[in-house]
Amino acid sequence: MKEFTFERAATPQAAVAAVAGKAGAKFIGGGTNLLDLAKLEVETPSHIVDVNRLGLDRIEATAEGGLRIGASVRNSDLAADMRVRRDYAVLSRALLSGATGQLRNKATTAGNLLQRTRCYYFYDTSKPCNKREPGSGCSAIGGFNRIHAIVGASDRCIATNPSDMCVALRALDAEVETLTPAGTARTIPIADFHRLPGSSPEVETVLQPGELVTGVTLPKPVVGTHVYRKVRDRASYAFALVSVAAVIQAKAGRIASARLAFGGLAHKPWRVPEAERALVEGGPDAVDAAADAVLLGARGFGSNDFKIPLTRRTLRAVVADVTKA
Structure with missing residues (x-):
């Protein structure tokens, strides 16, 4: 070091x-x-x-009926908060599916938002990596890429975002609060916070250099069954191959509303409105139509080809769980 x-x-x-x-x-x-x-x-x-020591370690109700989560709130505290467990269960479940208890006791909300990819080649400084050293190449393309992206990737980078928390925040339409280097506050929708790699995979968020995340705001509670399903290589302490954060309202086997965000597929949490509409519109092929929308343009790179059918199966399992309830 x-x-x-x-x-x-x-x-x-x-x-x-x-x-x-x-x-x-x-x-x-x-x-x-x-x-x-x-x-x-x-x-x-x-x-x-x-x-x-900035006083950013509190979870507070907002005037709009939601919650404001300070940037320094620990993952364990956030997952255990009764308001989160009751009204935003998908977030609590996503947090508890990540890392170990010891890490959750230390990790913060802002740090989870900003954690970097777990691509093997990004961590190995002997290998070319455009994210680590722009212009050097992407070793994962043509290499071992089991955990890598199948949507939203580019010829410069096929890394994925590793966060479980961010997938749930995307399903909930959270907003990120920051303090800019100019000293002004700004609010960034979670949908816009993370960037796709394009030609500059080293730039992972829309934050300015020196901009500080101060908190995350959740809207009013979202009605429906909250599900976080994570498929991984082992039962614990592993990052998602495919994950789904879902808030689905169903009655008599029919879906009235749906929010779906996916992890393990892209450089950012992946949410496709057309997939949600397909589930609500129903029909015998609704889940297949939703999966088609999520996977539009999907491409495997060899070792991760299995993620395409796995995404379909994972979505089908989530919908089956909710509509049976």
């Missing part, structure tokens, strides 16, 4: 000023991803700013 300097910020404004004013500076909350990457020299921060 390369040497770096360290400071603790006392206010969000001070944290932003400390990072915006130094090249190579990074925020640190739980550090569950940044420290791993720094040890491997994938990340080489020159200065680290601790943001754990």
Whole structure:
């Protein structure tokens, strides 16, 4: 690990000023991803700013009837909060499906939003990776790519977003609150927060350099059955091959409303409105039509070809569970 300097910020404004004013500076909350990457020299921060003492560790009701989750709220606390368990169960279930209890006790909401891909080649500094070193190439294309993207990828990068939490937030239409380097607050819909790789896979979000995530806002509770189904190579401590965050309202076997977001498929949580409409419109082939919409343009790269039929089966299992209830 390369040497770096360290400071603790006392206010969000001070944290932003400390990072915006130094090249190579990074925020640190739980550090569950940044420290791993720094040890491997994938990340080489020159200065680290601790943001754990900014008063961003609370979960509060909003005037609109939703919840505001502070950026420093730990994943375990968020998953255990009674309001989240009751009104946003898909989020609680997604959080509990990720990592270990020890990691969830340390990891923060903002860190989960910003965690970087688990692509094998991104972590291996001996291999070319456009995300790590722009212009060097993508080793996953033509390599072992079992966990990689089948939609939304480019010829520069086929990595996937590793977060379970973000998939649930996408189904819930959450919004991300930030403080910009200019000192102004802004709100970013979760749908727009993460970027597809395109020609610049190293740019993973729409955040400006030095912009600080201060919280996440959930809208009023969404009516329906909340499901988070995660398919992975082992029963625990593994990232999703395919996951589905669903909030579906069904009666007498028919679907009245549906929200579907997928993980493990793309560089960002994947939500396709046409798939939701297909489920609501019904018919004997509704699930197949929904899967067709989700997988429009899907392409396997060899080791991950199985993800295409697996996505169909996972969606069918989710819908079957809900409509039987």
